[in-house]
Amino acid sequence: MDFDAVLIGPRRAASVAAGHWQDRTVNDYLAACVSARPDAPALTAVSLDRGTVDRFTWSELARLADRVAVGLSRLGIGAQDVVSCQLPNGWHLTVLYLACARLGAVLNPLMPIFRERELSFMLAHAQSRVMVVPQVFRSFGHAQMVRGLREALPALRHVVVAGGDGADSFEALLSGPRLEDEPDAANILLGCRPRPDDVTQLIYTSGTTGEPKGVMHTANTLYANIVAYAGRLRLNGDDVVLMASPMAHQTGFMYGLLMPVMLGAHAVLQDIWDPARAAALIREAGVTFTMGSTPFLTDLARVVTESGMPVPSLRTFLCAGAPIPGALVESARSALGATIVSAWGMSENGAVTTTLPDDPEARASTTDGCPLPGVEVRVVDGANVDVPTGETGRLLVRACSNFGGYLKRPHLNSTDADGWFDTGDVARLDAHGYLRIAGRSKDVIIRGGENIPVLEVETLLYRHPAVAQVAIVAYPDERLGERACAFVVPRAGQSLDMAGMVDWLRQQKMALQYIPEKLVVQDALPATPAGKIQKFRLRELLRGDPA
Template sequence: MNFDTVLLPPRRAASVAAGHWFDRTINDDLDACVAACPDKVALTAVQVESGEVRRFTYRELAAMADRVAVGLSRLGVGRNDVVAMQLPNGWQFTVVYLACSRIGAVVNPLMHIFRERELTFMLGHGEAKVLIVPKTFRGFDHERMVDTIRPDLPKLQQVVVVGGSGANSFEALLCGPAWENEPDAHEVLTRSRPGPDDVTQLIYTSGTTGEPKGVMHTANTVMANIIPYAERLHLGSDDVVLMASPMAHQTGFMYGLMMPIMLRASAVLQDLWDARRAVELIRSEGATFTMASTPFLSDLAKTVAETGTSVPTLRTFLCAGAPIPGALVEQARKVLGTKIVSAWGMTENGAVTLIKLDDDDQRAFTTDGCPLPGVELKVVDADGAELPAGQAGKLLVRAASNFGGYLHRPQWNGTDADGWFDTGDLARIDAQGYIRISGRSKDVIIRGGENIPVVEVEALLYRHPAVAQVAIVAYPDERLGERACAFITTKPGQSLDFAGMVEFLKAQKLAIQYIPERLVVRDALPSTPSGKLQKFKLREMVRDGSI
């Protein structure tokens, strides 16, 4: 596979000179852990439904990574070959990435919710040589599904099944045989180790706006984000990171898999979100930090409040993916005793902005944080002119952690000659440098020439006692061009009708033109597994008349 990482060479010299690229890989960090703390527990993997718990010290984790790496090489995997895995959070996920890094292969994490359509596109586009899937997860037979699409994937040479019973099982092919004791094991493990600018991860965008794009990252680009992220959050070797967010997204991958190894810390992986089990794990494992989207925080706070079971070790909960309602921050602070940190980021960059630990709590629900070191931001108008503080416009990012480009789609890289990446988001920057995302550029609703401040209207609706979730999208109108439709879900036992919504928003002193002109109440709103609302699906529903 040839990776067209055209965005990397122009910024290499400056990124190294500024100290933002560290020119090391996860291999260096894992080897350092084995040398410094071989018997420290590196990883605890918990399966919620079965109750199975598997622990690895750093010595054991490295040994298993070596074993699986040699096993992959026996399947024909070599430098720059893509190994795709559609696995839930578990030790196999971590080990496969570390194994790929040993032999210079590129890992392609895939969400476990993807089915035939998404997988056929991603596996074909990424030219995956090997695909690793669970036999079953959440009652779904992944092996059977893959069998149906293999004829459409000529480059896919091997399917490996975790928990399988046949000759293609993960156990039979990769983690069972003592591959690390083979005569050529040392050569296999050292001859093709990747450099810091080689692609280490191919990850597809989560699909909030339609067709996925293959994002290419190197060790330098991801570590340029993880290191300042950990420093801002004061994370170190004594921390225990609980990760229940999917590791097939950057949240889980960068901060649940890579960061603990880079810090010589410990990771606790939870494969299914269950707030009660999360509380138990925080208490039993001494978890100090976690990162997830707003629904996870809400569930955790609710569970602690209902059970009276405290989580005294959990110092920090970083919440990203959507604005955090102020009431939730206040409740979580009171109930959990945990600092709530708001953040904003993208698959292409990792976390770009987050508030600081000594910031006032109000920052968590009024802003999306300020830039990490190595990140520059600016907000521009439609003509590209930079806007002053407080004015909303297109958000551009120039960062050491910016990706290497979209695989086979350099025309979509969205980065100008000066390195500014168009995020596709609208935002404003305050006088202190903190940003507030005000919507996606595709989410803008222009009603009769007037831009509706979508995020602000959504934030007001979140204040209504009946509203659990809200998303506002445009629908076409002959006279005004567009009008606004509000989709909501309600809290148990609560209700809200159109008249009630209008009355509530008027009481909030909102301009009449900004009040949505339709209201749709649903049991659930479409979202990615990380909690990001898929507004493009709502737009399709309201435009094609399916509601």
């Protein structure tokens, strides 16, 4: 595969000179762990799906990575070949990436909830040579599905099945035989180590605006973010990191796989979210740090409160993905005894902003944090002029961790000659330099020349006792240009009509012109596999006027 990571070269000299790119790969960090603490706990993989727990020290993890790397080479995998996987959180995924890094191959993690439609596009676009899947996960036959796709994917040479029992099983091909002891193993393991600017990860965006895009990252772009992130959160080799967010998503991959190796910290992986089991793991393993979206925080705080069993080791919970309600910050802080940190980021650059551990508690619910070291942000108007403090505009990011570009789609890279990446988000900055995301730029609704604060309206509707989910999108209007439509999924046994919605928003003292003028009630909203509502599909529905 030829990777067109055109955004790497132009910023290399400045990034190295500033100390953001340290020219270290995961191979360097893993070697340091093996040297400094060979017998220390490195990885505990807890599978609720299979009812198993697997534990590895650093020396065991490195030896298994060598073994799987030689096995991949026997399957024809070498430098810059793409190895895709659709694996839940577990040791197979961690070891597979470490093995790919031995060979200079590129790992392409794919969410376990993808099905034929998504996989057909992504595997073909990436020209994947090997696909690793579980035999069955959550009662779904992944191996059978992918085997059915192979005829239409000429580049795909092998399907490897984790937990399988045949000749194509992960165990038979990769992790079973002692391949690292074979005569040519040393040449294989040392002959094609990747350089720090080689593409090492290919991860697809969620597709909230249509076709998913393949985000290319190198060791330098990934670790430039992780070093700054860990430093801000005061994480080190004595920490224990729990990761229950999917490792096929950038959150889980960067901070549940790469970060523990960089720190020499013990990683605890959980494949299916179960807050009671997560609380038990925190107590058993002495977990000090975890992260996830708002529902993870809500669930964990509820379980700890209801059980009356505290989690005293937990020091920090970083919450990202959506604004955190103020009441949740307060209740979670009380229940968990941990600092609640809010953050915002993207697959294209990892975490961009976080609150600081010593910030006033309110900042976690009123902002998405301030930029990490090595990161700059601007909020601009349509003419790319910075808007005044407190006003909303388009969010641009220039960061040491910005990606190398979109695979085969350089015309979509949205990065100017000065390195500013247009995130596609609308945001504002406060007087302290803290960011608040206001929504996607494509979600802005301009009614009669006035911008409707979509996120604020949605937040108010989420507080309605009958509302489980809400998304507000524009529909065209001849006189005003656009008007707003609210798509709502009611809670079980509840209902909401137009009059009820309007009355609720008026009670919240919302300006009348901001209140949606159309309501569509549905059983579910279209969403990406990562759970993000696909507003472009809602706009498509409106063109057929389903109200």
